[in-house]
Amino acid sequence: MNRRELFAAMTALGLAGMTLRPGEARADEATDARDLWLYGLPLIEMATTRARHLEAGAKINRFTHTRVLADHSFRSVTTPNNDTLYSFGWLDLTKGPVTLSVPAVDRYWSVALMDMYTNNNAVLGTRTVGAGGGTFIIVGPGQPGSGPGVVRSATPHAWLLLRLLTDGGPDLPVTHAIQDRFTLSGPAADPTPAYAERTASAAEYFASLRRLLESDPPPATDRRILSRFETLRPDSAEAQAGAAQAATIARLAKARQTFVGGWSYTRANLGDYDQDYLYRAVVALLGLGALPVAEAMYMRAEGGTEGLFTGDATWRLTVPANLPLDAFWSLSMYEVMPDGQQFFTDNPLNRYTIGDRTRGPKRNADGSLDVWISRTDPGGARSANWLPAPKTGPFSLTMRLYLPRAEVLDGRWRLPAIEKA
Helix, strand or coil: CCHHHHHHHHHHCCCCCCCCCCCCCCCCCHHHHHHHHHHHHHHHHHHHHHHHHCCCCCCCCEEEEECCCCHHHHHHHHCCCCEEEEEEEEEEEECCCEEEEEEECCCCEEEEEEEECCCEEEEEEEECCCCCCCCEEEECCCCCCCCCCCCCCCCEEEEEEEEECCHHHHHHHHHHHHHHHCCCECCCCCCCCCCCCCCCCHHHHHHHHHHHHHCCCCCCHHEEEECCCCCCCCCHHHHHHHHHHHHHHHHHHHHHCCCCCCCCCCCCCCCCCCCCCHHHHHHHHEEECCCCCCEEEEEEECCCCEEEEEHCCCEEEECCCCCCEEECCCEEEECCCCCECCCCCCCCCCCEEEECCCCCCCCCCCEEEEEEECCCCCHHHHHHHEEECCCCCEEEEEEEEEEEEEEHHHCCCCCCCCEEC
């Protein structure tokens, strides 16, 4: 894509001429490319995930229900949980609203509506709707609609992600029956275009980003950064260097997390990022589809190199008897890929998490739970409480608290650190 095409695209978006005159050179094109690459990563990741789901048989404006809990073979979304069944629907609202029907539900559930910039425009669920269910009309930008049953998406295309709690095993058929009563209906959609993935060349990446910005226009608050697109030459050496730097920043930014007492705590703006483009990019890479903090607190354990666990030691986490939450908790083990994405690891127990509903672990006399973390079976009484780590390579641990209480959200409560045994 040449400069004239880029300027025409920015003109169509109403972004041209606000900061720079057409043809004016910037002092640091690599910096522009870096910042714009990071800005666009959520759009690219959403488009990539949508394409993979559609290739696997999903339909636009319809739910696709997963029927088994995520395990080590699940690689479509980074950092999955092993507590809920997922159902998802990719929405195209350009031809009209979509109707979401929710049944009465006697367990934790949430349906997150995410725009293409990965902001949670709404979360319907146990916390916000309750157990009674209902019918909801999802409308796009500029479409008419108001009232308690109307939910508005900030972009014409969106992702609807249902999480439904299950105990697995004999509870799965019961959970499936509830899933089937969550339905989506809406207009037929045009074929979805193909877009470049994050591993594409800078020119291909920015060409796709331009088209995604046209398909799902950005908010007015992003006009300043996007004006830098005007003079960017996507196929230049400077742009290529900036894109490569951005990819490294996104992959390594996890090492810049702040740890308190051995854990990093979710930022208050998770899932509603405003102009925090770097944080938004990191979450898109490492935790696409994350819920806002009122719904779930994600805490990552502090390891060694780049915040990851390495080596062959045995670690222990003592989980208190009563955690300040109104739903459930789980501790998940992930192997870390070279690109920074994280997935469950194959292990002899087929155990990917330990939580308050896990069958088998033995609690202490005071109700607390010692979780033993190692690459090999720790043996003896510890085996029942073993959370297996990958046989080789770095790994990470994430604690999830669903429906955390105020003392978690404001920092008055802290989880004990993981210690070497």
